[in-house]
Amino acid sequence: MGQGVLTGDRNAFFGGLRKNMKIPPGGKAKRVENPMDGLFTQRETTIDERRDLRERFAKEWTALGGKAFSIKDQNELGQALKQIIQERHLQKAMCWDHPELEKLRLEELFSHTQTSLSRWPLEKKYSDWIGKAAAMDAGIVWADIAMAETGTIVLPASTPGQPTSVCVLPLTLIAIFTTAQLVDGLASVMNIFKERYGTNLPTTTTFISGPSRTTDIEMVLTIGVHGSRYVYALILDE
Amino acid sequence: MHFEPSFQKRYHKALSDPAMIKAVKNGTGRLRGQRAASIEAVGPERWMAFRDRAEAIRLHVIQHLDQYLEQLVDNVLKKGGHVCLARTGEEAVQYITSLAQKKNAKSIIKSKSMVSEEIHLNHQLEKLGCEVIESDLGEYIIQLAGETPSHIIAPAMHKNRNQVADLFNAVSKKKLSTEIADLCGFAREHLREKFLGIDIGITGCNFAIADSGAITICTNEGNARIISALSPTLVTIMGMERILPSIEDLAVMLSLLARSATGQKLTVYNTLSTGVRDENELDGPQEFHLVIVDNGRSKLLGTKYEKVLNCIRCGSCLNACPVYRNIGGHAYGWVYPGPIGAVLSPLFQGIDKFGELAYATTLCGACCFACPVKIPLHDMLYALRNDKVELENKGELAENIAYKGWSATFASMSRYRFSVRMARRFQFPLVKAGKIAYGPPPISDWLKHRDMPALSDKFFHEIWPELNKDRKE
Amino acid sequence: MIGGGNLKASLFITCIADLMYADVGKSMVRVLKRNGVDLDFPEGQTCCGQPAFSSGYYKETAVVAKKVIEVFEKSERVVMPSGSCAAMIHHGYPTLFDNDPKWKKRAEEFVAKTYEFSQFIVDVLGIQDVGATFNKKVTYHSSCHMTRLLGVEEQPKILLKNVKGIDFIELPFAFDCCGFGGTFSMKMKDISAEIVDEKVDHIIATGAEVLAGSDLTCLMNISGRLSRRGSRIKVMHVAQVLDQGGGKNAF
Numbered sequence: 003m004g005q006g007v008l009t010g011d012r013n014a015f016f017g018g019l020r021k022n023m024k025i026p027p028g029g030k031a032k033r034v035e036n037p038m039d040g041l042f043t044q045r046e047t048t049i050d051e052r053r054d055l056r057e058r059f060a061k062e063w064t065a066l067g068g069k070a071f072s073i074k075d076q077n078e079l080g081q082a083l084k085q086i087i088q089e090r091h092l093q094k095a096m097c098w099d100h101p102e103l104e105k106l107r108l109e110e111l112f113s114h115t116q117t118s119l120s121r122w123p124l125e126k127k128y129s130d131w132i133g134k135a136a137a138m139d140a141g142i143v144w145a146d147i148a149m150a151e152t153g154t155i156v157l158p159a160s161t162p163g164q165p166t167s168v169c170v171l172p173l174t175l176i177a178i179f180t181t182a183q184l185v186d187g188l189a190s191v192m193n194i195f196k197e198r199y200g201t202n203l204p205t206t207t208t209f210i211s212g213p214s215r216t217t218d219i220e221m222v223l224t225i226g227v228h229g230s231r232y233v234y235a236l237i238l239d240e
Numbered sequence: 241m242h243f244e245p246s247f248q249k250r251y252h253k254a255l256s257d258p259a260m261i262k263a264v265k266n267g268t269g270r271l272r273g274q275r276a277a278s279i280e281a282v283g284p285e286r287w288m289a290f291r292d293r294a295e296a297i298r299l300h301v302i303q304h305l306d307q308y309l310e311q312l313v314d315n316v317l318k319k320g321g322h323v324c325l326a327r328t329g330e331e332a333v334q335y336i337t338s339l340a341q342k343k344n345a346k347s348i349i350k351s352k353s354m355v356s357e358e359i360h361l362n363h364q365l366e367k368l369g370c371e372v373i374e375s376d377l378g379e380y381i382i383q384l385a386g387e388t389p390s391h392i393i394a395p396a397m398h399k400n401r402n403q404v405a406d407l408f409n410a411v412s413k414k415k416l417s418t419e420i421a422d423l424c425g426f427a428r429e430h431l432r433e434k435f436l437g438i439d440i441g442i443t444g445c446n447f448a449i450a451d452s453g454a455i456t457i458c459t460n461e462g463n464a465r466i467i468s469a470l471s472p473t474l475v476t477i478m479g480m481e482r483i484l485p486s487i488e489d490l491a492v493m494l495s496l497l498a499r500s501a502t503g504q505k506l507t508v509y510n511t512l513s514t515g516v517r518d519e520n521e522l523d524g525p526q527e528f529h530l531v532i533v534d535n536g537r538s539k540l541l542g543t544k545y546e547k548v549l550n551c552i553r554c555g556s557c558l559n560a561c562p563v564y565r566n567i568g569g570h571a572y573g574w575v576y577p578g579p580i581g582a583v584l585s586p587l588f589q590g591i592d593k594f595g596e597l598a599y600a601t602t603l604c605g606a607c608c609f610a611c612p613v614k615i616p617l618h619d620m621l622y623a624l625r626n627d628k629v630e631l632e633n634k635g636e637l638a639e640n641i642a643y644k645g646w647s648a649t650f651a652s653m654s655r656y657r658f659s660v661r662m663a664r665r666f667q668f669p670l671v672k673a674g675k676i677a678y679g680p681p682p683i684s685d686w687l688k689h690r691d692m693p694a695l696s697d698k699f700f701h702e703i704w705p706e707l708n709k710d711r712k713e
Numbered sequence: 714m715i716g717g718g719n720l721k722a723s724l725f726i727t728c729i730a731d732l733m734y735a736d737v738g739k740s741m742v743r744v745l746k747r748n749g750v751d752l753d754f755p756e757g758q759t760c761c762g763q764p765a766f767s768s769g770y771y772k773e774t775a776v777v778a779k780k781v782i783e784v785f786e787k788s789e790r791v792v793m794p795s796g797s798c799a800a801m802i803h804h805g806y807p808t809l810f811d812n813d814p815k816w817k818k819r820a821e822e823f824v825a826k827t828y829e830f831s832q833f834i835v836d837v838l839g840i841q842d843v844g845a846t847f848n849k850k851v852t853y854h855s856s857c858h859m860t861r862l863l864g865v866e867e868q869p870k871i872l873l874k875n876v877k878g879i880d881f882i883e884l885p886f887a888f889d890c891c892g893f894g895g896t897f898s899m900k901m902k903d904i905s906a907e908i909v910d911e912k913v914d915h916i917i918a919t920g921a922e923v924l925a926g927s928d929l930t931c932l933m934n935i936s937g938r939l940s941r942r943g944s945r946i947k948v949m950h951v952a953q954v955l956d957q958g959g960g961k962n963a964f
Binding site: 004005006007008009010011012014015016018019020022023024026030031032033034036037038040041042062066122123126128131132136151152153154159162165166167170171188189191192195196201202203204205206207208209210211212213214215216217218219220221222224226227228229230 | 263266267270271286289290293296297299300303304305306309310313315316317318319320321322323324325326327331335375376377378381394395396397399400401404420421423424427428431432435436451452454460461462463465466468469470472485486487488489490491492494495502504505506507508509510511512513514515516517518519520521522523524528534538539540541542543
């Protein structure tokens with residue numbers, strides 16, 4: 003990727019700032035060294051604690067208008083998907099090309115249903131794939147991390163097979179992850195990101211906490227403007 | 241939208257619209273209550289700790305703003321994004337309109353950006369022949385109405401469903417009812433069409449992250465997420481103070497932002513993006529432009545108003561303000577309403593134009609307590625008044641005389657006692673049944689809505705000797 | 714000098730109590746005396762300076778503030794029947810002398826010994842029950858500057874709740890502004906009226922017979938609106954409520 007272009011007079015812009023900046027009596031405010039310390043739960047969890055986190059996540063997710071499933075095995079996964087297909091009358095679904103989803107053999111599960119499953123990419127050219135993506139009833143993603151405190155799934159687009167379009171365009175979103183993905187909250191997510199990426203973040207990361215919503219008209223809550231209206235979390239035993 | 245030049249005219253217009261005020265009270269009441277509930281859940285002490293931390297983070301950043309912006313610029317450029325350093329609104333508009341022309345853009349979709357309102361971006365793009373569509377539902381509603389946002393978080397708070405139905409029906413092929421579900425359904429469908437044909441997407445920025453050259457955007461609707469996925473060319477426009485050092489600071493700010501604004505733990509969609517798509521990615525922008533706007537902000541650095549740059553645009557000061565909830569946002573006359581607007585508007589646009597807003601407050605201080613980053617708005621309102629009177633010498637003549645007289649009188653016991661006794665002697669024509677019944681302004685102003693007691697027959701300082709004598713052992 | 718109690722304090726009556734609410738002053742004196750305060754009244758006092766300060770006239774305010782500081786220089790403690798006046802001294806006086814280190818020091822010393830009435834009784838005298846009796850339904854408005862600038866919230870409520878026979882009702886949105894705001898009440902009288910109407914609606918809804926408060930400007934504002942709306946609700950300063958029924962060492 004080449005260097006971007008800077009427009010505007012850099013010296014004048016920053017000169018203007020620096021000219022006005024003053025050192026207050028007592029010196030400038032120091033950098034807050036560890037901003038998250040003392041404010042958030044930050045801990046290593048055991049398998050049992052993560053089972054509790056799953057319950058907590060499910061509670062938050064449900065309160066936000068989503069549905070959560072606890073999944074023990076491949077059989078239960080298939081059943082959950084069948085239930086969702088029925089509930090949402092799904093005819094066409096698309097999923098991320100993600101190694102974890104690969105392991106779940108979703109294509110096989112879907113082959114036992116009337117619903118088609120297409121793995122990303124749908125087509126190479128935007129003009130070809132946008133229509134198809136827009137017409138999908140459901141998008142299936144793998145949540146790298148899930149936050150129990152806020153009912154949030156964290157979706158870093160780590161490879162080209164994990165586009166944003168899958169998680170935000172269709173009316174129904176299905177997020178799959180195991181309890182191993184669960185953490186308490188934001189602090190853990192940021193720590194994982196620091197470890198994994200440093201300052202070299204993925205092109206984009208999406209945090210989703212429930213279905214899309216608005217209260218812009220008379221403060222009345224409406225679900226499903228403009229992102230997903232139905233969100234499902236399938237949380238597998240690790 | 242046309243704004244009356246005088247605040248007096250604007251707020252009188254607002255007061256004569258009880259349906260609008262009712263909607264604003266409903267909106268602010270809800271948001272205030274939801275915020276209070278979420279603070280209760282966090283725990284008041286922990287919430288205080290969060291605010292202290294957030295204030296410390298923002299103070300440091302603003303005092304080192306040049307460093308962090310330089311770091312951000314370098315990181316964005318390194319990742320292939322373009323940067324425009326716009327000292328003025330015009331420079332930002334010029335950059336974006338040139339880009340639109342270069343790309344021969346016809347369809348421009350926006351997510352919420354207060355700074356774009358400051359610089360009248362939409363209007364300039366429309367002059368080029370571009371269709372500019374606001375995708376945030378509230379912004380879309382006011383766009384159709386030809387109005388500006390009346391609340392930072394809920395731009396159409398002042399409107400009811402009937403008004404929205406009228407606006408939508410002018411655009412919709414199908415006749416829509418006034419059912420909110422119907423109206424939202426139309427918005428989803430109509431704007432979805434627009435999302436699928438974006439030439440240029442324009443977003444705002446909640447927080448830029450300096451060390452990773454990333455932009456964070458928070459929405460409940462997901463509109464910004466869609467825009468940043470489907471725009472071949474993406475422009476993000478930010479006020480230059482909307483920056484944090486790293487993602488750990490972001491954890492603190494996000495936890496406060498949603499709770500302060502609406503009482504939610506997090507907004508539904510939070511996006512953290514570094515701009516241009518990777519080589520093999522199929523969605524995401526192919527071109528990314530970050531427009532960093534000064535437009536008067538750097539003028540505040542190093543002044544007693546510097547802390548106003550801490551602002552994270554959560555809107556909680558609006559919801560706390562007794563004046564805002566009784567006059568609504570448009571009475572403030574510019575982009576930013578409520579307490580933050582009462583301070584920013586005169587600072588950005590001049591005391592001549594917006595000095596009146598420094599008086600649009602009872603100085604109750606509720607805004608300071610609501611503010612997640614502890615901006616001393618209350619103190620700044622006093623300072624603005626002091627600036628007007630002493631720095632700029634623009635105090636009203638009558639007031640100048642009155643306070644000079646007050647000062648001379650009240651600095652001396654004998655002059656004070658003499659004056660108040662004279663006032664008591666000559667108040668009798670104005671007094672009826674122990675109350676002041678009429679008087680010249682400002683007394684008549686008070687009396688319009690309230691009764692007023694007369695000066696006492698005996699002042700306390702006159703009865704003190706008695707009290708003292710009686711009690712002596 | 715009043716009383717034979719050990720604790721010395723000076724009364725700063727504030728201009729509004731001096732000129733319009735002398736009865737509040739009387740109650741204050743009686744309540745403090747009953748609770749062991751040796752109270753005096755430095756004669757040169759006039760006004761804390763808030764009206765000029767809020768309007769931005771810092772220079773004019775400083776002239777009066779200096780006089781006030783001088784008048785109370787010899788006092789060990791200063792007690793005032795007004796949260797906003799005490800807040801003016803605490804918050805405003807140091808600001809006035811930001812560029813005058815000598816006066817700033819004097820101002821800070823003055824701040825350190827100045828108290829609002831309820832704050833004084835609870836925090837300095839250490840008394841939570843003054844032995845009053847008042848068999849009425851009473852609600853309480855929490856003034857903005859007293860709570861937000863001075864940080865005094867609970868003390869007046871504690872004192873009120875301990876009054877024998879009182880039926881204390883929490884006021885919904887007690888911390889919401891009453892709409893006075895100094896000259897705001899006149900300059901923007903119509904907005905002020907809307908705000909005070911909200912407050913009055915809350916008060917009426919409690920079913921209280923009496924509204925108590927710690928700030929006479931708030932009370933003047935609220936009672937002015939109550940009476941204009943034809944309400945029978947009585948408005949009293951906390952000192953007047955605490956003066957009811959004679960108290961511990963009544964004469």
